[in-house]
Amino acid sequence: ASQAEEKDLVIIGGGVAGYVAAIKAGQEGLKVACIEKRGALGGTCLNVGCIPSKSLLNNSHLYHQILHDTKNRGIEVGDVKLNLKDMMKAKDTSVTGLTKGIEFLFKKNGVEYIKGTGSFANEHEVKVALTDGGETSVRGKNILIATGSEATPFPGLEIDEKRVITSTGALSLDKVPEKMIVIGGGIIGLEMGSVWSRLGAKVTVVEFLNQIGGPGMDTEIAKQAQKLLKKQGMEFKLGTKVVSGESSGELVKLEVDSAKGGKPETLEADVVLVAIGRRPYTAGLGLENAGLEVDDRGRVVIDSEYRTKASHIRCIGDVTFGPMLAHKAEEEAVAAIEYIKKGYGHVNYGVIPSVMYTHPEVAWVGQNEQELKDKKIPYKIGTFPFSANSRAKTNLDTDGMVKMLADPETDRLLGCHIIGPNAGEMIAEATLALEYGASTEDIARTCHAHPTLAEAFKEAAMATYSKAIHF
Numbered sequence: 285a286s287q288a289e290e291k292d293l294v295i296i297g298g299g300v301a302g303y304v305a306a307i308k309a310g311q312e313g314l315k316v317a318c319i320e321k322r323g324a325l326g327g328t329c330l331n332v333g334c335i336p337s338k339s340l341l342n343n344s345h346l347y348h349q350i351l352h353d354t355k356n357r358g359i360e361v362g363d364v365k366l367n368l369k370d371m372m373k374a375k376d377t378s379v380t381g382l383t384k385g386i387e388f389l390f391k392k393n394g395v396e397y398i399k400g401t402g403s404f405a406n407e408h409e410v411k412v413a414l415t416d417g418g419e420t421s422v423r424g425k426n427i428l429i430a431t432g433s434e435a436t437p438f439p440g441l442e443i444d445e446k447r448v449i450t451s452t453g454a455l456s457l458d459k460v461p462e463k464m465i466v467i468g469g470g471i472i473g474l475e476m477g478s479v480w481s482r483l484g485a486k487v488t489v490v491e492f493l494n495q496i497g498g499p500g501m502d503t504e505i506a507k508q509a510q511k512l513l514k515k516q517g518m519e520f521k522l523g524t525k526v527v528s529g530e531s532s533g534e535l536v537k538l539e540v541d542s543a544k545g546g547k548p549e550t551l552e553a554d555v556v557l558v559a560i561g562r563r564p565y566t567a568g569l570g571l572e573n574a575g576l577e578v579d580d581r582g583r584v585v586i587d588s589e590y591r592t593k594a595s596h597i598r599c600i601g602d603v604t605f606g607p608m609l610a611h612k613a614e615e616e617a618v619a620a621i622e623y624i625k626k627g628y629g630h631v632n633y634g635v636i637p638s639v640m641y642t643h644p645e646v647a648w649v650g651q652n653e654q655e656l657k658d659k660k661i662p663y664k665i666g667t668f669p670f671s672a673n674s675r676a677k678t679n680l681d682t683d684g685m686v687k688m689l690a691d692p693e694t695d696r697l698l699g700c701h702i703i704g705p706n707a708g709e710m711i712a713e714a715t716l717a718l719e720y721g722a723s724t725e726d727i728a729r730t731c732h733a734h735p736t737l738a739e740a741f742k743e744a745a746m747a748t749y750s751k752a753i754h755f
């Protein structure tokens with residue numbers, strides 16, 4: 285018999301899914317250990333995802349605004365210069381502050397942090413190759429897999445994170461590329477493409493589909509987003525697939541083709557960002573030693589209570605089904621611990637917001653028009669443009685609109701799609717409304733402070749069953 289120490293719960297992976305589960309388990313009085321191999325907690329999101337990208341998005345936006353959008357505000361600026369090294373330093377400071385914060389929360393909640401790579405020895409035991417050398421092993425009454433995802437590589441293009449990069453390389457380039465080609469017009473391509481375009485690169489996005497934004501974005505909103513990003517200098521090649529690529533010397537060459545077939549074309553750039561999606565990460569995890577299965581897309585197979593084939597082993601976050609989003613991973617973490625501790629838990633997968641942090645931001649929750657059409661669900665629309673919103677006017681930031689989809693009979697909110705300033709904050713209100721089954725009339729009859737951007741949200745709701753006042 286193994287001498288390994290036994291815990292109530294062993295978590296493999298210290299990303300959002302794993303660390304939130306660990307803290308929640310500690311709060312619930314479970315004896316818990318969390319194994320993480322990257323040398324820092326917080327996973328993709330905190331180290332090479334959500335957090336560093338938002339730091340660069342925020343600061344590159346400020347830089348771009350100071351360069352191009354001050355004169356009409358009565359602000360005269362002198363010599364504006366980019367100090368890329370310091371911009372990266374600001375990003376690193378945000379990241380380190382947050383990852384260290386999680387270590388503190390681990391201590392506070394009695395979570396044991398094991399630094400190393402975990403793999404199943406068998407159904408109950410996880411071996412750990414320790415980061416500082418040596419090996420240990422832990423047994424778990426329960427085990428939670430939260431090993432996350434990695435960038436999907438493009439066949440034939442070797443990633444060196446300098447010329448051919450994933451989002452990770454795009455978060456730490458040491459100079460602004462002259463020409464950047466982004467393969468994939470999803471969220472990563474548009475967020476990271478925006479950063480480098482604002483800092484001075486000529487960015488071209490090549491997207492296989494006829495619409496940017498990745499899965500879920502409403503077509504009307506995606507069209508507006510593309511128009512506004514184009515105005516900022518980004519170029520788009522839609523309905524175009526990258527067939528092959530090669531990196532030689534200073535340049536990367538890509539062969540592209542119209543998605544419907546047609547004349548091939550060669551594109552060249554000094555940096556190519558591969559942003560064609562992410563895939564579940566289970567390499568070296570030894571799933572076979574615990575008899576666990578993955579599906580044809582590499583996702584660990586689970587039931588509605590996050591249980592794998594072995595009922596004491598659960599799995600959450602990017603490595604299993606559902607949208608690859610940090611807040612989805614966080615909801616699942618809390619629910620999984622509740623299942624373990626209390627026997628019940630819940631995540632409402634119909635009400636998970638999405639935000640693209642470009643400028644303007646794009647945010648949505650619930651169903652889009654295409655989805656409602658496909659399901660033959662009747663709907664009515666209410667819209668309100670930010671150009672008619674007083675706060676957006678005072679901010680000289682009026683691009684975009686709020687679009688609401690509601691049930692024609694009951695006014696029940698079915699979906700909300702926003703492109704505009706602070707859309708990512710405003711979508712929280714729509715999310716709450718949707719979760720509570722609110723009608724658009726409930727929203728429109730709720731007093732909203734003036735002057736705020738959120739009044740556009742209220743007026744779009746009003747427009748679904750009556751008329752907006754200010755448009």
Ligand code: FAD
Nearest residue numbers: 297299300301327328329333334402432601602608609610
């Ligand atoms: P991860 O965060 O990937 O964490 C898994 C962890 O497990 C990793 O740290 C890994 O090192 C560790 N691990 C793996 N295998 C082992 C092993 N065998 N032993 C020990 N440790 C192991 N989502 C949003 O909601 N909002 C955003 O703004 C956003 N921005 C993003 C920007 C970028 C550039 C990227 C790439 C992603 C972004 N995401 C965003 C997605 C978000 O990062 C993920 O959905 C989230 O990180 C998933 O959390 P997770 O814990 O499931 O996986």
Ligand code: NAD
Nearest residue numbers: 468469470471472491492498525526559560561562608639
């Ligand atoms: P994505 O799936 O959102 O977009 C990938 C895009 O690449 C798709 O539009 C697809 O049609 C296109 N594509 C695929 N192969 C192609 C080819 N050969 N040529 C041209 N285009 C091609 O994936 P992503 O943008 O890489 O993001 C990965 C994950 O990370 C997503 O699940 C996303 O939700 C998450 N993420 C979220 C945020 C956020 O919430 N703000 C930010 C970054 C990443």
